[in-house]
Amino acid sequence: MEDASAMAAWVTPGREQTAAGEEGFRQLYEATSRPLWGYLHHASGRPDVADDLLQETFCNFLLHKTPPMDEAQTRSYLFRIATNLLHNRSRSRDDAAREEPADCGTETDEDARLDVREAMRHLKPRERELLWLAYVEGMSHAEIAAATGLRILLYRARQKAGAFLRPQRVKR
Amino acid sequence: MKRMGCEHEMDAVRALQTGKWTADLRQHVADCQDCSQALQLAEALRAAARQADEFCQPPDPHWIFERSRRRSREIAMRRMTRLLTAVRIVAACYVVGAIGWLLRGFAALQYREVAASLPGASSRLALIGAMVAAIFVLGGLWPILRKHADRTSGR
Numbered sequence: 001m002e003d004a005s006a007m008a009a010w011v012t013p014g015r016e017q018t019a020a021g022e023e024g025f026r027q028l029y030e031a032t033s034r035p036l037w038g039y040l041h042h043a044s045g046r047p048d049v050a051d052d053l054l055q056e057t058f059c060n061f062l063l064h065k066t067p068p069m070d071e072a073q074t075r076s077y078l079f080r081i082a083t084n085l086l087h088n089r090s091r092s093r094d095d096a097a098r099e100e101p102a103d104c105g106t107e108t109d110e111d112a113r114l115d116v117r118e119a120m121r122h123l124k125p126r127e128r129e130l131l132w133l134a135y136v137e138g139m140s141h142a143e144i145a146a147a148t149g150l151r152i153l154l155y156r157a158r159q160k161a162g163a164f165l166r167p168q169r170v171k172r
Numbered sequence: 173m174k175r176m177g178c179e180h181e182m183d184a185v186r187a188l189q190t191g192k193w194t195a196d197l198r199q200h201v202a203d204c205q206d207c208s209q210a211l212q213l214a215e216a217l218r219a220a221a222r223q224a225d226e227f228c229q230p231p232d233p234h235w236i237f238e239r240s241r242r243r244s245r246e247i248a249m250r251r252m253t254r255l256l257t258a259v260r261i262v263a264a265c266y267v268v269g270a271i272g273w274l275l276r277g278f279a280a281l282q283y284r285e286v287a288a289s290l291p292g293a294s295s296r297l298a299l300i301g302a303m304v305a306a307i308f309v310l311g312g313l314w315p316i317l318r319k320h321a322d323r324t325s326g327r
Contacts, residue, residue: 022237029233038224042217047227055236062240063247116216135214136221138189140182155177155206162209 029058032075035137036082043086043129053089057082072143079137079147083129090125119164127157178206185214260316263309270306 036057040050060081069077120128126148133139133147134154141154180200184207187193201207 022234025237026233029230029236033230033233034225034228035221037228037230038221041224041228042220050228051231055231055239058233058236059240059243062237063244116213119213131213132217132221134182135185135210135217138182138186158177158206158210158213161213165209165212 025058025062028074032078033058036078038136039079039129039132040082040086042132043083043125044089049089053082053085056085060085076139076143076147079133079139080149083148086125086129116161116165119161122164123157123161127160130154130157131161178204178210180204181207181210184211188214188218260313263313267306267310267313270302270310 033054037050037054040053040057041047044050044053057078061078066077123131129148130144131154133144134141139147144154180197183197184201187197188211201211
């Protein structure tokens with residue numbers, strides 16, 4: 001990440017809300033807001049919800065006093081806040097589990113895109129979160145557990161999604 | 173989190189991200205259903221991430237920074253208001269108690285008897301102190317109660 005040093009330098013306990021603090025925050029925001037939005041959009045299935053929760057995630061991040069963290073920990077912490085907000089939201093709504101996932105697609109193969117969309121539709125929101133963190137953010141099992149507090153297995157989520165995919169579709 | 177499935181799964185996903193494939197890993201993925209499935213999902217999800225990245229228009233960070241500042245002030249204000257409310261309740265109880273004590277026993281008239289029944293000058297001082305404190309608390313409470321009454325009546 002190109003803004004890694006600025007991010008790491010800025011993340012301090014208390015996060016002084018000064019002009020210098022704002023500049024550091026801007027760099028952190030630019031480095032992490034898009035991946036976070038993608039995650040929130042994929043997990044919630046709605047861009048308006050992703051917008052709201054993105055703002056809420058960064059607001060909560062600024063408000064909470066945390067011990068000094070390095071770049072990876074900060075990123076993981078942001079994903080944890082976002083995941084908690086997603087879970088709070090789904091707890092407060094009964095139809096959350098029925099929400100459609102955001103569109104998934106490979107740019108080259110329409111059938112594969114539909115397969116994956118179908119697979120995602122059959123996953124629980126938490127399983128979608130897990131797959132996204134592992135396969136898009138490249139988080140390890142330990143990092144995912146730290147970021148989400150989820151105890152469900154990546155293996156199980158993948159198996160469940162895999163049941164809807166046609167085999168040997170991957171081209172490299 | 174417990175780990176199951178193929179141990180090379182995350183290596184394959186990382187290779188997809190970085191483009192650094194080894195011949196062994198490529199061969200393994202071709203033969204391993206778990207890794208193949210993981211890569212299929214990873215490719216689709218990463219394509220979705222790219223689409224989301226194009227679609228995403230995050231708000232100005234200055235706005236979020238200001239919003240968190242405002243909320244921080246609101247939280248501090250709420251905390252102070254809670255504290256003031258508690259102090260107001262304690263003060264009101266104290267005033268009610270003091271007034272009751274004054275009225276019930278004609279404390280002003282009986283002060284000499286009460287003071288005489290207590291041993292030592294320090295007890296007398298304590299009684300005088302309590303009465304002075306009650307006067308000060310009442311004096312301090314008065315403007316707060318007036319302000320509260322004004323607010324509730326909408327003035």
